[in-house]
Amino acid sequence: MTASKATAPDRQPAQPPAQAIDIPERLLKHTVRYSDYREVSRDDFTPMMRHYAEVKDAHPYALLLYRVGDFFETFFQDAIAIARELELVLTSKDAGKAIGRVPLAGIPHHALDRYCTLLVDKGFAIAICDQVEDPAQAQGLVKREVTRVITPGTILEEGMLTAKRNNFLAALVLADKHWGLAHADVSTGEFFTTQGSHMDQLAQELMRLQPAEVLVPTNAPDLGALLRPGETSDILPGGVPSLFCYTFRHLTAFTQAEAKQRLLQSYRVRSLEGFGCEHLPLAVRAAGGLLHYLEDTQKESLAPLQPLSTYTTTEFLVIDSQTRRNLEITQTVRDGVFHGSLLWALDKTTTAMGSRALRRWLLQPLLSVL
Amino acid sequence: MDNGTLRQQLQLLLKQIYDLERLAGRAGSGTANGRDLVAMAESFEKLPDLAALMELAHSPYLVKLQTVPPALEQLGQRLRSHLVDSPPLYLTDGGLIREGVNAHLDGLRDQVSSDQRWIASLEVSERERTGISNLKVGFTKAFGYYISISRAKSSQAPDDYIRKQTLTDKERYITPELKEREARILNAKDEINQIEYEIFLSLRAEVGQEVELIRRVAINVAAADVLCGLAGLAIYQDYCQPEMGTGRTLAIEAVRQPVGEQSLPSGFFVPYASDLGRGSRSDQTLGAPPIPDLIILTGPNASGKSCYLRQVGLIQLMAQVGSFVPAKAATLGVCDRIFTRVGAVDDLATGQSTFMVEMNETANILNHATPQSLVLLDEIGRGTATFDGLSIAWAVAEHLATQIRARTIFATHYHELNELATLLENVANFQVTVKEMPDQIIFLHQVQPGGADRSYGIEAGRLAGLPPSVIQRAQQVMGQIEKHSKIAVGLRKGSPSTKPAKVAEAAPNPQLNIFG
Numbered sequence: 089m090t091a092s093k094a095t096a097p098d099r100q101p102a103q104p105p106a107q108a109i110d111i112p113e114r115l116l117k118h119t120v121r122y123s124d125y126r127e128v129s130r131d132d133f134t135p136m137m138r139h140y141a142e143v144k145d146a147h148p149y150a151l152l153l154y155r156v157g158d159f160f161e162t163f164f165q166d167a168i169a170i171a172r173e174l175e176l177v178l179t180s181k182d183a184g185k186a187i188g189r190v191p192l193a194g195i196p197h198h199a200l201d202r203y204c205t206l207l208v209d210k211g212f213a214i215a216i217c218d219q220v221e222d223p224a225q226a227q228g229l230v231k232r233e234v235t236r237v238i239t240p241g242t243i244l245e246e247g248m249l250t251a252k253r254n255n256f257l258a259a260l261v262l263a264d265k266h267w268g269l270a271h272a273d274v275s276t277g278e279f280f281t282t283q284g285s286h287m288d289q290l291a292q293e294l295m296r297l298q299p300a301e302v303l304v305p306t307n308a309p310d311l312g313a314l315l316r317p318g319e320t321s322d323i324l325p326g327g328v329p330s331l332f333c334y335t336f337r338h339l340t341a342f343t344q345a346e347a348k349q350r351l352l353q354s355y356r357v358r359s360l361e362g363f364g365c366e367h368l369p370l371a372v373r374a375a376g377g378l379l380h381y382l383e384d385t386q387k388e389s390l391a392p393l394q395p396l397s398t399y400t401t402t403e404f405l406v407i408d409s410q411t412r413r414n415l416e417i418t419q420t421v422r423d424g425v426f427h428g429s430l431l432w433a434l435d436k437t438t439t440a441m442g443s444r445a446l447r448r449w450l451l452q453p454l455l456s457v458l
Numbered sequence: 459m460d461n462g463t464l465r466q467q468l469q470l471l472l473k474q475i476y477d478l479e480r481l482a483g484r485a486g487s488g489t490a491n492g493r494d495l496v497a498m499a500e501s502f503e504k505l506p507d508l509a510a511l512m513e514l515a516h517s518p519y520l521v522k523l524q525t526v527p528p529a530l531e532q533l534g535q536r537l538r539s540h541l542v543d544s545p546p547l548y549l550t551d552g553g554l555i556r557e558g559v560n561a562h563l564d565g566l567r568d569q570v571s572s573d574q575r576w577i578a579s580l581e582v583s584e585r586e587r588t589g590i591s592n593l594k595v596g597f598t599k600a601f602g603y604y605i606s607i608s609r610a611k612s613s614q615a616p617d618d619y620i621r622k623q624t625l626t627d628k629e630r631y632i633t634p635e636l637k638e639r640e641a642r643i644l645n646a647k648d649e650i651n652q653i654e655y656e657i658f659l660s661l662r663a664e665v666g667q668e669v670e671l672i673r674r675v676a677i678n679v680a681a682a683d684v685l686c687g688l689a690g691l692a693i694y695q696d697y698c699q700p701e702m703g704t705g706r707t708l709a710i711e712a713v714r715q716p717v718g719e720q721s722l723p724s725g726f727f728v729p730y731a732s733d734l735g736r737g738s739r740s741d742q743t744l745g746a747p748p749i750p751d752l753i754i755l756t757g758p759n760a761s762g763k764s765c766y767l768r769q770v771g772l773i774q775l776m777a778q779v780g781s782f783v784p785a786k787a788a789t790l791g792v793c794d795r796i797f798t799r800v801g802a803v804d805d806l807a808t809g810q811s812t813f814m815v816e817m818n819e820t821a822n823i824l825n826h827a828t829p830q831s832l833v834l835l836d837e838i839g840r841g842t843a844t845f846d847g848l849s850i851a852w853a854v855a856e857h858l859a860t861q862i863r864a865r866t867i868f869a870t871h872y873h874e875l876n877e878l879a880t881l882l883e884n885v886a887n888f889q890v891t892v893k894e895m896p897d898q899i900i901f902l903h904q905v906q907p908g909g910a911d912r913s914y915g916i917e918a919g920r921l922a923g924l925p926p927s928v929i930q931r932a933q934q935v936m937g938q939i940e941k942h943s944k945i946a947v948g949l950r951k952g953s954p955s956t957k958p959a960k961v962a963e964a965a966p967n968p969q970l971n972i973f974g
Contacts, residue, residue: 244483244484244487244489245489246480246484249480251477274483275479275480275483275484276479276480276483276673276676277479277482277483277486277669277670277673288822386487390487391482391483391484391485391486391487391666391669392486392669392670394670394673402794405775405778405792405793405794405795405796406794406795406796407775407795407796408795408797408822410798410799410819410822411771411796411797411798414768414771414798414799414800414834415768415771415772415775415796415798416768417775430716430772430775430776433716434687434688434691434716434776434781435687436686436687436688436690436691437472437683437684437686437687438469438472438473438683438686438687439472439473439475439476439477439679439680439683440477440480441477441478441479441676441677441679441680441683442472442679442680442681442682442683442684442687443683444479444680445677445680445681445683445684446684446687446688449684449779449780450775450779453775453778453779453780454778454779454780455778455792455794
């Protein structure tokens with residue numbers, strides 16, 4: 089034990105200083121030696137930690153909650169993140185003889201839903217890796233699998249959604265000065281796509297939709313964790329407002345061929361003519377990439393989306409974010425609250441569906457008048 | 459939709475309809491629970507009533523609600539007949555499915571209840587048989603059913619009792635028959651739970667099959683809800699139906715505040731003050747006074763210029779959403795974009811100054827506005843030195859009127875801009891009027907043709923409670939400045955037919971004059 093403790097720091101000389109972890113002293117029970125699971129050699133891991141690292145590799149955008157006994161545990165950077173965000177004690181766990189103790193923060197399994205709600209609310213994506221066989225009957229390592237992935241843009245759980253507004257997941261494709269933007273609300277099945285040619289138009293469209301999460305394709309090898317509002321990254325293209333959650337995805341699913349194939353297959357159609365986007369490559373790529381993400385995160389539990397519908401921003405009365413703010417359509421200028429806004433004054437609907445529809449109409453009024 | 463009772467009935471009915479869009483999503487993804495499905499069934503049951511109410515409707519959304527898809531009606535009935543009225547949250551603990559749905563299930567339940575009855579009567583019969591008056595039959599989760607006898611009486615236990623557990627003051631026994639019944643109950647319960655869960659899953663899958671249909675109906679229900687809400691609002695708040703056209707007209711009479719219905723004091727009557735855009739149409743009758751594209755709106759501080767601008771924007775927006783509007787009458791042309799620039803706040807987040815924000819937003823407007831746009835500008839050029847600001851304001855107004863020809867209302871304190879109207883035929887002056895009393899002013903909140911020549915800024919300051927000495931000094935300073943200023947001369951020098959840039963160049967002159 090002493091030997092392992094002595095050798096480990098030598099192996100990883102480039103340790104980040106402890107203060108970079110940004111956790112109050114009272115929550116810190118051990119010195120943090122590894123703040124990234126990728127710093128550690130896989131061969132030295134215990135079998136469980138090795139499996140953890142594999143699962144983590146497959147879900148880089150999410151915090152991985154890994155079931156160990158009665159707890160869902162998080163390690164390394166995830167442990168540091170949830171200790172900071174949820175005010176949990178950051179402790180440590182032995183991860184292998186040559187490694188020693190690595191950061192650990194855990195939540196009791198019965199409190200999972202409560203903590204998930206908190207984390208998603210703060211803009212994190214979560215992958216829940218549960219035990220899928222009875223530990224009493226398991227031989228060796230208990231079999232674990234990711235059973236649920238919750239990201240800000242793919243919430244279905246009633247308690248996490250706001251009834252009176254849509255929860256949009258958006259996907260973005262940029263090419264030169266042109267862009268494609270698809271958006272969907274998984275809880276209601278709405279699915280739209282469009283493309284355009286000015287970056288400021290794109291920003292306006294994003295501001296109108298206020299998506300809970302935006303997918304961005306990249307060919308960077310390290311996708312990194314989901315960017316929470318305000319966080320920046322070199323991968324994030326310029327001109328895109330930083331106030332949303334961004335999830336980076338591999339470019340493959342966003343290529344024309346893959347995206348189109350995925351849409352055709354998913355809707356069992358032969359051409360995209362019926363959706364109106366046959367000749368809008370960027371719109372198709374964005375929609376296909378979005379669908380791939382849903383398939384990836386929702387697995388078999390994905391409810392079918394409504395038929396994809398293509399729109400152009402010029403079909404509607406354009407209200408840019410500054411006018412939206414000045415006219416106080418969804419919130420007041422002074423306090424940024426809903427009370428006192430136009431929507432507040434006009435919303436005399438009795439159902440959540442009606443309320444969402446009115447919000448959509450106000451932010452995207454028609455040009456054609458009956 | 460002006461039928462009050464109909465509207466109330468509709469609203470009453472809509473209140474009983476749950477969030478079908480999201481319920482359908484949960485059913486389709488297999489996360490819906492028993493309560494979700496019951497909520498859905500209850501909502502489906504309301505659809506025929508809804509259809510009856512919609513009989514006379516014309517709106518395309520409402521017409522679609524006149525017929526209820528038979529598939530949904532049947533689905534609703536199936537859910538109703540299968541599921542109990544208030545199912546438990548957990549799906550695997552039973553208690554979900556009604557009696558009479560599945561014969562095997564009913565049989566198992568009968569058997570369980572007869573076994574349970576037997577156990578319930580066991581206490582009485584055993585007391586009689588053994589003569590032990592404090593004999594009890596109980597149940598624990600870990601141990602199952604047992605017969606308990608106090609320690610003192612334990613010697614009287616019959617021979618067929620098997621002692622299982624000893625507590626401080628009593629002994630617990632079982633009998634073979636008790637254990638047999640218990641096993642039967644537990645097995646049957648497991649089976650019941652399993653069957654119920656399977657029935658539930660197949661019901662949920664059935665609902666999942668209809669997700670698309672449910673959502674199609676839900677969209678129309680949502681629209682009916684919105685329209686009904688807007689209609690109610692229009693009636694209670696006395697809104698009018700705007701006349702929409704493809705022309706450039708923008709005529710609103712007696713605008714009111716839509717928000718909170720805190721209609722401005724004294725009604726804010728606007729007699730066709732917002733006639734915009736007819737001037738450039740060829741169909742204009744000869745000889746009629748030209749109706750402008752751009753209005754220069756002047757008026758004292760605190761007279762409601764900004765409010766007025768906002769109302770025009772909101773009314774245009776509401777009309778294009780399909781709502782009635784808070785005014786006595788309105789004729790509106792459809793516009794492709796509404797631009798606004800009203801009082802800015804420092805954009806602290808991006809570190810831009812008030813003036814830079816203002817200029818960025820103005821640039822955005824000039825770069826994107828089209829003749830079909832509605833542009834509402836409030837005090838452009840306020841955030842910088844007086845003459846810089848005035849020059850920018852002049853150039854922006856001129857550009858909008860001559861190059862873009864968008865329908866524009868330009869509220870400003872630079873009364874010098876009123877000169878534009880004499881130079882350009884599609885510019886008109888309007889003012890928010892005040893009544894001037896000997897030593898104070900009364901705000902009338904009316905918009906009338908003509909330009910204001912004073913801002914009464916000092917008056918406003920006095921009303922807000924600035925110290926008298928400050929007010930006095932301000933009046934003194936103003937008198938001096940007015941005497942020496944030659945701004946108006948400087949503005950006339952730049953011909954409006956030339957490029958706006960030239961006008962901006964002309965601006966420094968008055969600046970030199972005043973200090974020179």
